[in-house]
Amino acid sequence: MYKIDVQQGNVVTQEMVDQLRPGMTRSQVRYVLGTPLLTDTFHANRWDYVYTLQEGKGDYGRQTLMVIFEDDKLVAVRGDYRPGAAN
Numbered sequence: 604m605y606k607i608d609v610q611q612g613n614v615v616t617q618e619m620v621d622q623l624r625p626g627m628t629r630s631q632v633r634y635v636l637g638t639p640l641l642t643d644t645f646h647a648n649r650w651d652y653v654y655t656l657q658e659g660k661g662d663y664g665r666q667t668l669m670v671i672f673e674d675d676k677l678v679a680v681r682g683d684y685r686p687g688a689a690n
Contacts, residue, residue, distance in 0.1 A: 606659030612640050613652040615668050620684040623670070627677040632670055639670075648672045652682075 615636060622635045632650070633639075639650035652668040668682040680686055 608659050609657040610655070612654040613637055613668075614654055615652050615666065615684065617684055620668065620680065620686050623677060623680055623686050625677055629672060629675055632672075632677055636668075636670070 613636070619635055623632065627635075636652060640653045641651035643649060643651075648671060650670045650672075652670075654666045656662075656664045658664075666683045668680065668684050670677060671679040671681070
């Protein structure tokens, strides 16, 4: 029986993360990364980007990226990607 691959969430690449700079506005971050998958009303200064891939053969992968703002400016990036990691 054939099972399809199921992709969900935001596709984020290292090249996209490398474009992030401290002090960027929320709209600039949204332009680079797209709309976040999760915005939490209890943590309004945090956006979460999550991508999952469930392959039909059973393998499962998950990548996460969290961007944190203070005074509507980017101050931190956490998760599976780091700005400048490809350099």
